[in-house]
Amino acid sequence: MSAAQLSALARTTDPQTALRRFLALDAVVTGVNGLAYLAASGPLGRLLGVGSALLLELGAFLVVYAAGVGWLAARPRPAALPVRAVVEANLAWAVLSCAALALWLSPSTAGALWTVLQALTVAGFAALQHITLKARQDMSP
8 A cells, every 4th residue: 555545545644643543443443343242242143143142252352442442542642562462453353253264153144244344344454553553653753
């Protein structure tokens, strides 16, 4: 992704602002997903073909994780180490989602599509966060 494409996507040329925006977007999407799992674990479990208990556990985890990412996004200059931890956690989530789909989950077709879609989304967040963190570091004196 070029700097121009990244700037257009983040609607800013400032890597610091872009990083905070991508972290905030991650927090919002993750938090909404977690809240949906908590609030509608039964119906979503039936739709996705997974147990509602699993969705409740994932929902609780996602809400807490989203709060942490949101807190990081709210910092004037998020520290590099926690941002790298978010990038690595997002990559791990994407890989584990695909592994779970291949190795032990037996979801419905909708559930399989959802699992792949959310894995790609989270991997995309990781890529955007990594690129903007690197751009921020490259601009530092």
